Amino acid sequence: MKDLDTPTIVVTGGNSGIGLETAVALAGRGAEVVIGCRDPRKAAGATAEIRRRSGNESVRSLRLDLADLRSVERFAAELSTLDHIDVLVNNAGLVCDRRMETAQGFELTFGTNHLGHFHLTNLVLDQLRAAPSGRIVNLASVAHARSVDGITWSDMGRYRRYRTWRVYGDSKLANILHAEALAERLADTSVVAHAVHPGSVRTGFGRDGDTSGATASLMELNGVAQRLGLLRTPEQGAATSVHVATSAAAGRSSGLYWRDSHPARVAPWTRRRGDTAVLWENSKRLVSAVS
Ligand SMILES: NC(=O)c1ccc[n+]([C@@H]2O[C@H](COP(=O)([O-])OP(=O)(O)OC[C@H]3O[C@@H](n4cnc5c(N)ncnc54)[C@H](OP(=O)(O)O)[C@@H]3O)[C@@H](O)[C@H]2O)c1
Numbered sequence: 001m002k003d004l005d006t007p008t009i010v011v012t013g014g015n016s017g018i019g020l021e022t023a024v025a026l027a028g029r030g031a032e033v034v035i036g037c038r039d040p041r042k043a044a045g046a047t048a049e050i051r052r053r054s055g056n057e058s059v060r061s062l063r064l065d066l067a068d069l070r071s072v073e074r075f076a077a078e079l080s081t082l083d084h085i086d087v088l089v090n091n092a093g094l095v096c097d098r099r100m101e102t103a104q105g106f107e108l109t110f111g112t113n114h115l116g117h118f119h120l121t122n123l124v125l126d127q128l129r130a131a132p133s134g135r136i137v138n139l140a141s142v143a144h145a146r147s148v149d150g151i152t153w154s155d156m157g158r159y160r161r162y163r164t165w166r167v168y169g170d171s172k173l174a175n176i177l178h179a180e181a182l183a184e185r186l187a188d189t190s191v192v193a194h195a196v197h198p199g200s201v202r203t204g205f206g207r208d209g210d211t212s213g214a215t216a217s218l219m220e221l222n223g224v225a226q227r228l229g230l231l232r233t234p235e236q237g238a239a240t241s242v243h244v245a246t247s248a249a250a251g252r253s254s255g256l257y258w259r260d261s262h263p264a265r266v267a268p269w270t271r272r273r274g275d276t277a278v279l280w281e282n283s284k285r286l287v288s289a290v291s
Pocket residue numbers: 012013014015016017018019036037038039042064065066067068091092093094112139140141142197198199200201202203204205206208
């Protein structure tokens with residue numbers, strides 16, 4: 001029987017980069033940690049690493065492909081054995097330099113970074129509500145600032161021109177708006193929701209097969225920047241996620257966007273009136289259309 005004081009944490013994309021370091025830090029504080037990963041081989045290696053580095057054996061991995069809503073549902077069904085979830089860290093993400101699709105035919109970046117997490121969060125909401133003080137942490141990015149005038153609803157399928165950083169920026173703005181929409185909906189519960197920017201972090205991001213050509217070169221430049229000491233380590237990059245997952249300050253507020261472990265301002269030129277509600281309704285409609 002699990003000690004009721006042991007928090008239960010779920011981290012998507014916990015097999016590498018910021019997600020792995022978030023899982024190590026939270027397991028190191030004694031939490032029971034479940035990482036959701038699409039690649040079982042990477043998942044096994046990461047589970048062993050998190051256990052070894054944190055000294056906590058209560059770490060396991062479950063299969064999760066956010067680009068397939070049926071996989072998201074299977075993951076949520078496996079999580080249903082947990083009577084409560086204290087923290088859901090919606091961390092996994094990718095950037096693509098060409099148009100690709102999820103299993104249900106959504107554009108891959110938005111489908112993975114936002115829609116998969118939108119569906120997952122709704123499926124485990126009752127377990128978050130069952131926790132004494134549930135938290136949802138969405139990994140957004142300063143790149144949301146690319147989303148001038150907000151999300152491009154007129155071409156969510158990206159059949160017109162595919163602009164890598166605009167598409168990525170829209171998905172990261174969605175992560176912020178999703179946290180805001182959750183905060184509104186959960187205002188009368190003990191669950192809070194926040195979005196974070198981890199800083200510019202040297203990880204495998206954008207260099208693991210999702211990008212090629214110009215974008216990959218840009219990501220390689222990031223590698224040079226890291227060697228020059230200009231980028232954060234993944235451990236430093238996980239600090240804001242860990243702060244928002246655990247601090248009293250983040251538990252007292254909801255719907256905020258955090259940078260360097262402090263609330264920060266969302267780029268004002270990305271804001272349109274009513275857009276949190278529009279994101280919620282459109283996401284609900286898109287997910288139900290393929291359910
Ligand atoms: N690095 C930065 O500078 C930076 C800056 C701002 C925001 N962020 C955000 O931070 C988050 C973590 O990124 P990172 O830098 O740690 O990059 P990373 O090392 O590439 O980690 C991304 C994680 O997401 C997983 N993932 C991708 N697609 C998935 C899918 N369909 N289903 C399940 N998991 C999937 C990856 O799994 P695989 O290992 O199988 O690919 C990996 O575990 C992302 O949301 C990113 O947008 C990063």
